[in-house]
Amino acid sequence: MSKTVTINDVARTAGVSITTVSRILNNKPDVSPETRKRVLEAIVQLDYTPHAQAKNLAAGKSRSIAVLYPAHSNGLSELEFEFFVGASTIAAKRGFLFNLFVNTLSEHTLLNLYRSNQIDGVILMEIHLQDERVHLLQENDYPFVMIGHCADNEGLSYIDLDFETSMLVSVDHLYKLGHRHIGLLSMSKALRDAGYGPVVRTGRGYAQACARFGLTPLYYEAPTTIEDAYAATHRMLDEHPEITAMVTLHPDSSVGIVRAVQSRGLSIPQDFSLIGIVIDRIAKLISPPLTAITFPAYLMGERAAQMLIRMLQESEYEPEQELLTPHLIIRDSTGPAR
Amino acid sequence: MSKTVTINDVARTAGVSITTVSRILNNKPDVSPETRKRVLEAIVQLDYTPHAQAKNLAAGKSRSIAVLYPAHSNGLSELEFEFFVGASTIAAKRGFLFNLFVNTLSEHTLLNLYRSNQIDGVILMEIHLQDERVHLLQENDYPFVMIGHCADNEGLSYIDLDFETSMLVSVDHLYKLGHRHIGLLSMSKALRDAGYGPVVRTGRGYAQACARFGLTPLYYEAPTTIEDAYAATHRMLDEHPEITAMVTLHPDSSVGIVRAVQSRGLSIPQDFSLIGIVIDRIAKLISPPLTAITFPAYLMGERAAQMLIRMLQESEYEPEQELLTPHLIIRDSTGPAR
DNA sequence: TTGTATGCGTTATCAC
DNA sequence: GTGATAACGCATACAA
Numbered sequence: 001m002s003k004t005v006t007i008n009d010v011a012r013t014a015g016v017s018i019t020t021v022s023r024i025l026n027n028k029p030d031v032s033p034e035t036r037k038r039v040l041e042a043i044v045q046l047d048y049t050p051h052a053q054a055k056n057l058a059a060g061k062s063r064s065i066a067v068l069y070p071a072h073s074n075g076l077s078e079l080e081f082e083f084f085v086g087a088s089t090i091a092a093k094r095g096f097l098f099n100l101f102v103n104t105l106s107e108h109t110l111l112n113l114y115r116s117n118q119i120d121g122v123i124l125m126e127i128h129l130q131d132e133r134v135h136l137l138q139e140n141d142y143p144f145v146m147i148g149h150c151a152d153n154e155g156l157s158y159i160d161l162d163f164e165t166s167m168l169v170s171v172d173h174l175y176k177l178g179h180r181h182i183g184l185l186s187m188s189k190a191l192r193d194a195g196y197g198p199v200v201r202t203g204r205g206y207a208q209a210c211a212r213f214g215l216t217p218l219y220y221e222a223p224t225t226i227e228d229a230y231a232a233t234h235r236m237l238d239e240h241p242e243i244t245a246m247v248t249l250h251p252d253s254s255v256g257i258v259r260a261v262q263s264r265g266l267s268i269p270q271d272f273s274l275i276g277i278v279i280d281r282i283a284k285l286i287s288p289p290l291t292a293i294t295f296p297a298y299l300m301g302e303r304a305a306q307m308l309i310r311m312l313q314e315s316e317y318e319p320e321q322e323l324l325t326p327h328l329i330i331r332d333s334t335g336p337a338r
Numbered sequence: 339m340s341k342t343v344t345i346n347d348v349a350r351t352a353g354v355s356i357t358t359v360s361r362i363l364n365n366k367p368d369v370s371p372e373t374r375k376r377v378l379e380a381i382v383q384l385d386y387t388p389h390a391q392a393k394n395l396a397a398g399k400s401r402s403i404a405v406l407y408p409a410h411s412n413g414l415s416e417l418e419f420e421f422f423v424g425a426s427t428i429a430a431k432r433g434f435l436f437n438l439f440v441n442t443l444s445e446h447t448l449l450n451l452y453r454s455n456q457i458d459g460v461i462l463m464e465i466h467l468q469d470e471r472v473h474l475l476q477e478n479d480y481p482f483v484m485i486g487h488c489a490d491n492e493g494l495s496y497i498d499l500d501f502e503t504s505m506l507v508s509v510d511h512l513y514k515l516g517h518r519h520i521g522l523l524s525m526s527k528a529l530r531d532a533g534y535g536p537v538v539r540t541g542r543g544y545a546q547a548c549a550r551f552g553l554t555p556l557y558y559e560a561p562t563t564i565e566d567a568y569a570a571t572h573r574m575l576d577e578h579p580e581i582t583a584m585v586t587l588h589p590d591s592s593v594g595i596v597r598a599v600q601s602r603g604l605s606i607p608q609d610f611s612l613i614g615i616v617i618d619r620i621a622k623l624i625s626p627p628l629t630a631i632t633f634p635a636y637l638m639g640e641r642a643a644q645m646l647i648r649m650l651q652e653s654e655y656e657p658e659q660e661l662l663t664p665h666l667i668i669r670d671s672t673g674p675a676r
Numbered sequence: 677t678t679g680t681a682t683g684c685g686t687t688a689t690c691a692c
Numbered sequence: 693g694t695g696a697t698a699a700c701g702c703a704t705a706c707a708a
Contacts, residue, residue, distance in 0.1 A: 004453070006701055017679045022703060030677055052454035053400060054701035057391050057684050064437075071423045081419035085409045088440045097456060099402075100438050102426045115342070116390040117685090118435060226622060255623050284564060285593050287625040344685055355695040360687060368693055392685030395700050455701090 005048045014042035025050060056117075064097030065308055066113065067123040068133070071102035077224075077251060078282055079297050080125065083147060086301025087123060094309050096120075107136055114142045120312050123147060123304045127158075129195035145307045147300055148197045149321070157311060159303045159322045163198050163277075166293045166326035167205030168212075170247045170275045173291075173328055175213050178337035179245040179273060182210075183218040183236050185229060185253055192221065202249060202277070218243060222253065229256025230263075237264060244337050245273040251282045254290055258333075269335030280329070288332035296324060343386045352380035363388060394455075402435030403646055404451065405461040406471070409440040415562075415589060416620055417635050418463065421485060424639025425461060432647050434458075445474055452480045458650050461485060461642045465496075467533035483645045485638055486535045487659070495649060497641045497660045501536050501615075504631045504664035505543030506550075508585045508613045511629075511666055513551050516675035517583040517611060520548075521556035521574050523567060523591055530559065540587060540615070556581060560591065567594025568601075575602060582675050583611040589620045592628055596671075607673030618667070626670035634662060 007025075011018040016035055023031055024039045042048075056062050067087055069080050084100060091098035099119060110133065113119045120143065124133055127148030134156070137144045146158035167184070174182050184206045186192065192199045203219065210217045218240055222232035229248070233256060237243060248254050254276040261272045268274060268288055276283060276290045279297055283290040303322060311317045345363075349356040354373055361369050362377050380386075394400050405425055407418050422438060429436035437457060448471065451457045458481065462471055465486030472494070475482045484496040505522070512520050522544045524530065530537045541557065548555045556578055560570035567586070571594060575581060586592050592614040599610045606612060606626055614621060614630045621628040641660060649655045 004455075004701085007703095008701080018702080019679060019704080020677085023678090026703080032677060035677080049450050049453040051701050052456045053391060053395050054455075054684090055703080057395055057686090058701080058703045060684070062391060064435075078416050078419065081416065081422075084419075084422070084438060085440045088438050092439065092441055097402075098438050100422060100426050100436050101430065102423045103430055112387050115387040117342075117392075118390045251623060255625070258625070282623070285589060285620070285623060287593070287596070342685085346685080356686085357688090357695055357697095358693085361694090364687080370693060373693080389685050392700090393687075395702095396685080396687045398700070 004051065005046045006051065007048075009046055010039065010042045010048050013046060014039045060117075062097075062117050062120050063095065064099055064119050065091055065121050065123065065305065065312075066099035066101055066119045067125065067304075068101050068105065068110075069125045070104040072104070079279055079295060082279060082297035083125065083301035083304070086298040086303075087305040088301075090302050090305035090309070094305075096305075096309060098305075107132070110136065111140060111142075114140070121145070121308045123301075123308055127160075127197050129197060129200055143308065143311050145304050145311065147304050149323075150197075151195075153321060155319055157307045157319045157321065159300050159307065160197070160324070161277075161293075161295060161300070162323045162326055163201035164205035164208065166277055167202050167247065168209045169326050169328050170277075170293060171206065171209035171213060171215070173330075173334065174245045174247075174273055174275065175215075177245075177273065177334060180215065180337070181218065181240065181242040181244055182215060183220060183240065183243045183246045185232055185236070185246055185248040185257060186219065186221040187249055187253075188223045189221050198249060198277075202247075206247070222256075224250040224252050226252050226256040226259070229253040230260045231256075233257045233260035234264075237261075244271070245275075245334070247275045247277075249277045251276065251278050251286065254278060254286055258286065258288075268333050271338060273334040273337070275328075275334060283329070283331065286333075291331045291334040292329055293326045294329055296327075300324070342389065343384045344389065345386075347384055348377065348380045348386050351384060352377045398455075400435075400455050400458050401433065402437055402457050403429055403459050403461065403643065403650075404437035404439055404457045405463065405642075406439050406443065406448075407463045408442040410442070417617055417633060420617060420635035421463065421639035421642070424636040424641075425643040426639075428640050428643035428647070432643075434643075434647060436643075445470070448474065449478060449480075452478070459483070459646045461639075461646055465498075465535050467535060467538055481646065481649050483642050483649065485642050487661075488535075489533075491659060493657055495645045495657045495659065497638050497645065498535070498662070499615075499631075499633060499638070500661045500664055501539035502543035502546065504615055505540050505585065506547045507664050507666050508615075508631060509544065509547035509551060509553070511668075511672065512583045512585075512611055512613065513553075515583075515611065515672060518553060518675070519556065519578065519580040519582055520553060521558060521578065521581045521584045523570055523574070523584055523586040523595060524557065524559040525587055525591075526561045527559050536587060536615075540585075544585070560594075562588040562590050564590050564594040564597070567591040568598045569594075571595045571598035572602075575599075582609070583613075583672070585613045585615075587615045589614065589616050589624065592616060592624055596624065596626075606671050609676060611672040611675070613666075613672060621667070621669065624671075629669045629672040630667055631664045632667055634665075638662070 088098040129151040222228040283292040426436040467489040487496040560566040621630040
């Protein structure tokens with residue numbers, strides 16, 4: 001932890017003013033080749049590194065972005081990790097620090113992040129249709145983007161998976177395989193009541209799909225644990241033994257469903273089909289490998305970070321809204337209805 | 339993005355000097371109750387927030403820590419995510435920003451993080467027995483802790499799972515179930531050659547266990563993908579049909595093994611037993627639910643952050659080295675040898 | 677082409 | 693008790 005070498009030291013060593021050094025550091029014009037050479041030599045000789053903090057203070061920026069992911073609210077899954085890695089990669093490329101907040105922040109704390117100049121902008125995750133954080137940041141005119149989107153997205157930037165279409169695609173696939181009784185096991189009622197985007201939108205998509213194909217909606221919900229999904233599946237099949245296929249939103253739910261179905265002596269996909277909305281890595285881990293709507297989390301993290309950084313850097317930034325087309329990957333959990 | 343309210347504004351409004359305001363903000367003594375009251379009112383009235391950047395510049399610190407996780411080197415898994423969440427939680431509690439770097443940093447970039455005052459310390463992950471990053475930071479006397487540990491840890495702080503004992507515990511469990519031909523499917527040869535801690539140490543533990551129980555070592559290695567593990571398992575069972583149990587280090591490898599074993603008409607755990615070193619969440623996701631050495635990643639992330647922050651804050655910090663006792667959780671992938 | 681002076685928002689030293 | 697004033701390390705208008 002040697003003493004910091006400052007621009008002053010460089011200036012003195014090179015026999016110039018700090019202004020000149022600053023010019024050279026920032027590639028400004030109007031510097032004679034000789035002085036530039038002399039300064040660069042001094043920089044190398046002293047092994048000088050600009051002090052990012054001081055730079056940012058002078059510039060009135062922080063050159064760091066943050067992602068807000070309330071991890072403890074909803075149970076961890078692997079999805080978020082890929083978001084982070086994608087976003088962090090872009091941030092690093094653009095010279096931004098990437099901060100991770102995994103705890104729910106109070107309004108005060110969230111605003112303070114901006115006001116204390118610790119971050120320039122945030123990526124919001126786990127978006128609800130009516131999201132307090134969004135209102136708060138919008139009112140205060142602080143830069144942010146969302147992974148997910150609200151009911152009203154006027155003027156906002158976001159990237160999201162098209163969950164409604166995801167359900168249409170899923171039901172379509174199952175319908176074409178001959179299934180006529182297709183259930184949806186969604187997430188918890190609490191999340192639906194709270195207006196959690198993916199839950200609400202898959203619900204809508206499912207309703208639309210049922211209407212389109214003339215199917216009776218069989219909508220169930222359960223917390224996203226293996227055990228809860230297991231129990232819920234048994235309930236579903238007790239109440240509706242005609243069900244031959246299901247769709248679900250979470251890896252743990254998928255596994256619960258698989259186990260419940262198998263415990264009834266049915267095999268997948270011979271007797272029963274299942275589609276999940278799950279990242280590829282996990283879909284492949286499950287047995288049988290899950291036919292799934294790919295969740296391109298890494299890409300979404302990248303895009304979110306790109307949007308945010310552009311928002312921060314471009315004076316005439318126009319909001320970007322991106323709804324990704326769902327892509328169904330057929331593996332071993334779906335087959336023709338018997 | 340309203341104009342920043344500074345300590346100056348507060349001072350003016352309260353009719354005092356900025357020194358006095360600063361005193362009050364930092365709970366220094368020697369302030370009359372009346373002025374304190376007046377200043378506090380001004381703070382509330384103006385909705386003032388201290389400027390973290392300026393504070394840190396004056397203090398010569400950054401109040402932020404970072405975790406270095408070279409995500410792209412070794413394939414993503416879920417382990418790391420829990421490290422991050424644990425570490426980030428502690429950082430937030432202690433008032434530190436938590437930065438995430440998922441790309442391999444050059445020596446220069448790594449040192450610059452410190453020298454440019456962007457971070458006060460880092461948590462190093464994916465530690466190798468001889469780790470350049472460790473040497474580099476040690477030479478420069480920059481604060482860091484490791485998740486994992488080196489060959490020589492003199493003066494270093496770390497938290498790690500005791501991988502050697504993990505293997506002893508695993509083999510012991512299998513031995514007691516009557517298994518006499520127990521294989522280890524490790525990670526890639528490249529990782530072993532590079533001296534990647536978990537690979538080397540599990541290898542050692544396995545060798546010790548075999549010696550202790552009088553077993554013939556059956557050590558194989560494969561990249562940690564389902565496909566590679568699948569192929570490797572077939573190779574193992576072709577060459578050593580006597581194998582009735584295996585241990586492995588990665589979720590994907592576990593799944594590959596399960597599928598290979600089952601493809602040979604064997605069932606788990608009736609005909610074949612398997613133990614993984616895998617976080618609980620994933621062990622439960624796999625079918626059959628995996629008997630596993632729990633990987634307490636969340637806890638390890640917490641501990642690493644605690645160590646680092648103490649190192650940063652305590653003048654007389656003594657290195658802490660913590661090797662966690664492995665804990666075997668028996669699920670459905672192990673049973674008596676036939 | 678180069679340098680001087682001032683500001684960024686805070687803390688700390690030292691007077692008063 | 694309180695208040696100037698000088699750091700912290702850099703950028704930048706304005707002079708020269």
